[in-house]
Amino acid sequence: MIKTRIISAFIITAFCFLWTLPAMAVDKDGKFILVIDAGHGGKDPGAVNGKNQEKSINLNVALKMGKLIEENCKDVKVIYTRKTDVFVELYKRADIANKAGADMFISVHTNSAKSKSANGAETYLLGVEENRASANLNAALEENKAILLENDYEAHYEGYDPNSPESMIIFEFMQNEYQKESLKMATFTQERMVKSAKRPDRGVHQAGYLVLWKSTMPSILIELGFISNDAECKYLVSQKGVDEMGQSLYEAFRDYLDYHNKLVEKAVPTAQAIGNKGADRELPVYKVQFMSIRNPLKKNDKRLKAYDNVDYYTEGGMCKYTCGDTTDFEAVQKTKKEVQKKYKDAFVIAVYEGRKISVREAQEISAKNK
Template sequence: MYKQRQIFFIFSIIICNLIGCKSLVAQENSNVFDKIVIDAGHGGNKPGAIGSKYKEKDVTLAVAIKLGKLINENLKSVKVYYTRVIDQDIDLYKRSSIANKLNADLFLSIHCNSATTKAASGTETYAMGLGKTDRNLEVAKKENAEILTENNAIQNYEGFDMNSPETDILMSLYQNAYLNNSLDFAAKVQSQYQKNVPFKNRGVHQANFVVLWKAAMPAVLTEIGFISNPTEEEYIGSEYGQWVIASCIFRAICEYRNKVDNLNDPIPEINQLIPKDVQNKEQMKKELLAQQIEETSTQSAENKTEEDENKIKEQQIKEDSIQNIQKSGAEIIYRIQFMSSPTKLPQNDGRFSGLEDIFAYQDKEVWKYTAGMFATQKEALDYQKKVKEKYADAFVVAFHNGKRITIAEAGRLQKK
């Protein structure tokens, strides 16, 4: 009988492995990944960072709710708990203690970054650890600052001092047991952001966050973008942007679960996760924007063509007048000389504007410029007055057969 039982037992294990009872076995295993606590940063009278349109507490809650929905709908074996589902102030220490009481497998705190400069941008995810750079410390200090306004902070945080190295060590020790898994999950989150969110990937970092401190499970804090950066604020404040970010975190959770539970469950693509109506609206928005850009660029192209055509026409007129002058080279022609230059200037040079029949001739190494073209000296003198408004030293010059001659010579030739 004993032998029979033993054979049955071995046989059961073989069958189980063959037909994939693994998840059934795993479900009885208390170590399996099946509980997550999602923590929407800030809340109530602690708004967190404030952008020009949105507040951190509202953005984090919106993303938290969307993420929870994705897990409930697509990862039914994982139970979702929230630290808050309304605009409510919750002390930082209570947030991880909720996760501890539930014996959760992952604690995720969602936040928005902010900086004094609008240019600061990107996503980053933190696990507990000594803040190695000033920048990491700065982020942690900002997120930890809430305890200063909490009641009984001294008892709840046991003399926690943000500036003391002892606190640093104490804080990081608490999370050390889960550090590898926390860093692994954080890397998966960042990798998803990098592929799907149009912001810079600032990477995975370590710093001491009070909210993660006593979490007795892998715990990360993700900064989904800068609310102080107008472009990122627009994105993280939008339905579409929030769905993309929630989908990224969801996919990272799936990857992490597959890894820790040694599973190979399929992971839905981002566009399978974002609600169709949200995607359609975004598509319409993009098309409208593209159309507007196209209209603007076509308009400016049309304007440009008109402008260019005018320039070409102007140039043509000038060239024609030069040709006319050359053609009429056999006669005496009076012009108004107004400037000279060591190099030949283009016909559209700004200095010629407002003047007619620009003609250039070379005298030794110097180019000399004239305006107007007249058969009599009297007409030339009239036009000289106009040129003098711009060039006070302008004077009348004469040409015979295209060659510069003196005014006296021109007068003599004309008398003949």
């Protein structure tokens, strides 16, 4: 876990606080919760090459990976968004992970290209990558088109239109709380696919995948290889291919788990109270995070006065600005709605005993202390 520093933007409240991040979502047994998402399924075959369908490759590799984790990582709970050939809406896949309070979301896909020679594995996290924008854009657009098969997609993706590349702009201003962890997982995954499964290396990239956008934890999307490449397709549908890919993804997850556990050991939570009132706060405090920028704002910046109780903390090299300060969850929701008029991606964070914790955890603590 990273030690982070929160500095009040108000001079009168010149407290310094140490936060430990990221907040771990832990289930009742204290297990790490991993959600494995085999892309497509049922009426949505994904990409195809002859009789070979992406949905089957994704499922076979996802199940193999999950089985290895279940057998070898007793402190991990694996949840699948599907274990059979069924259709699951993209937002429901993210929902499964969000509701479970998952610590990691891994979506498994297989790529396709017009050029039959394109091959190799690549791993994505959410975001926009300037230099490679068009290639990534096309891959993400293709995957996002899965929602066209959903009955009521207009209702679930906040106006995102899978037929319009312009729609991808919603991802451009997105702040992703979990980028550092996602990048770590993506890097381990890419390394293992290349070293263990000997796949051609297409690297780690960022793009606007809806399924990642909707999940509220570190998350990655894997493109195992190209179904459109005959040789690679043959490999991916073979038992050898499934075993090797599943094994490499399992190894990558083990790498991440080691990294994650070391951080958790290192983290020493500080017992300082957080909040402008300064007194001991027995209940979790909710704030609205509305902006994430590289350098702190100047003292006279108007944005510091735009809302009540503007604060910032630093995390992953970014200054993250928050406003509001309340133990009342309903009140913070109102603040969030207000802030979202200007900052569409604003979201609620929770702080307890000097640490940032998940909102779900905070609500549980609040409920217990009522």
